[in-house]
Amino acid sequence: MKSAAPILTIKPEALPEGLRELARVLGDTDALRLIGLHGGARVSVPKKAREDHPLRMALGAVAFERLVDEYGGETIDLPKGDAYLRELRHSQVRQCREQGLTVDETAEATGYSRRHVINILGGDANGADTFTIDMFAEPDSDPVNHAGQANDPFGLGSRRA
Template identity: 30%
Template sequence: MSLFSVMSTLTLLTRGFLCTLNRGTLFIMVAVTFILLELAMPSLPLFDLPPELIPERMQEIASYCGQQTAMVLLLHYPGVHVAIPKNPLPTHRLAELLGFAAFVQLCELYGNEVIQIPRAAVAIRALRNQKILKGFAQGIFQSTMALEHGITERQVNKICNTVRLDRQLDIFSL
């Protein structure tokens, strides 16, 4: 399961159903979110990327509140301003989404502020490209990778050509 498909699934789930959910159902949704995160990103590879690719805000949240909290915020609020209350309440929507302990840490860090959660598009694109290059090395068809990642075959071809060009430059540099 790709990061793109997990993000799409979670976005559809949260946008389509949050207005009609009760707390029990929301708790189940949060549990499903964490399960999907573990399936798609067992070691949270976003934070394995070079630090210059990860937005500073995400690094800050991950270092203080944990990588899981940063990833949940990224998946649910990409590119959106979020108001963080000064006094955390267990009934707050973020407390239900993140878990109360993580929400308290977030309130300690950003209490009484409105923060923008970055999209982290560069980092997510780098992860996608790594996965495509790995698939290319394993001989997976470009059409299969295009469908899996929600991009065109031409884009997959461009990504794979970066490796081919690097190999050609190495041959000529001898």
């Protein structure tokens, strides 16, 4: 079953300053598309919008017109935005969990691997973290005897010296 990933709400205050300015001019989706394609690069914006310009093909006519109106004739340094985009996708994984999607459904919906979804959730795949020992928990008063088990295959742990 292919589950749809939740629609994300972009928090403008969480955006880096350069990306916030692009989002103001282009809108959230087109700003993220532009930095996804050219983030970290220097881009020359033409003075006039041509139909065959690569930025127009990448952004679409309306967003490209807005970019030319605001920055026409300028060269702009696009922010990288990797950290923000990563946090946005991680937020999407957490939202999937809140909606009750399984780890496999979340992986399919977000394009991450099952293992990476578990890592993002902090090892919390089934509602309880089974990978981490609580270092502040009180020790068990009745220790478990592991004699004859995988970590003591010869049963030497049960012998008293």
